[in-house]
Amino acid sequence: MEIAKLVLAYLKVLAWPAVAIGAMLIFRAQIRDIASRVSRANFLGLEIEAAAREVSAAVEAAAEAETGALTPSEEAEAVRAWLRPLQPSGNTPAQREAMAAVNRLEQNLRRLAWEVDVEVVGRSTRSAAQALIDRNLLTPSFFRALDELLTIRDAHAERPITDALATELAGQARQLVLVLRSAYNAHHRTRVVGE
Structure with missing residues (x-):
């Protein structure tokens, strides 16, 4: 019972x-x-505001400084294009996997940099990484590893990499993505607590 x-x-x-x-x-x-x-919400005293206005203002300021005013749809397209850069792929499965891993790393880094500082839109991936280092979200050793991976990837079109190097490259890129996820979580914890 x-x-x-x-x-x-x-x-x-x-x-x-x-x-x-x-x-x-x-x-x-x-x-x-x-x-x-929803662009702004308040729940139990915690206020959350979407970053869309910040991104729009930064893209608009950059665009006006360079080429004149952009329409809102052009602004959004510029941000989307920067967040998803087109990158080379490989010839063998190992090379394709390595290039995809480095491309994911680059996209994740750009997304985090955009969330931290919308003014990085349009800059190089290395410049975006430097902006994250300046804010103590990443370390100089991360930058060196990222720089090495991007250099190998960019040179791959002229001088294809071996499958063994491709496998190592993919593993290193996946490890750096984990570091980025940790930095992303740290940024969001700081952002919620700070607001």
Whole structure:
């Protein structure tokens, strides 16, 4: 009898969270749509503001300084293009894997740099990495490793790398992505606490 009461007590406690989670799963598309349109939210004293205005202002200022004013769609396209640069791929599976890993590393680094300082949009990947070092999110040793990987990748078109080097390159790029994820998490912890 006590086991039945214990089970009933657990069910009573878990009923509302289960209903809430179920509702969130059922309406996740609508929730995602609403959340994408929100630019500012306040929850239990914690205020979160989307960085879209900052990015838009930085891209607009840079564009006006160089070529005149951009339309909002051109601004967004400029940011998207910078966040997803086109890079070479390899001839063998190991080379393709290595190039894809270095490309992911570059994209992750640019995304973090953009979130930290929107003024890096349009600069080189190395310049974006330096901006993160200046903010103590990355170390100079990370920069040296990144520089080596980018140099090998960029030279790959003229002088293809061996599969053994490609495998090593992919492993190093994946390790640097883990370092970037740690820096990303550190940045977001600081950002939430600081606001």
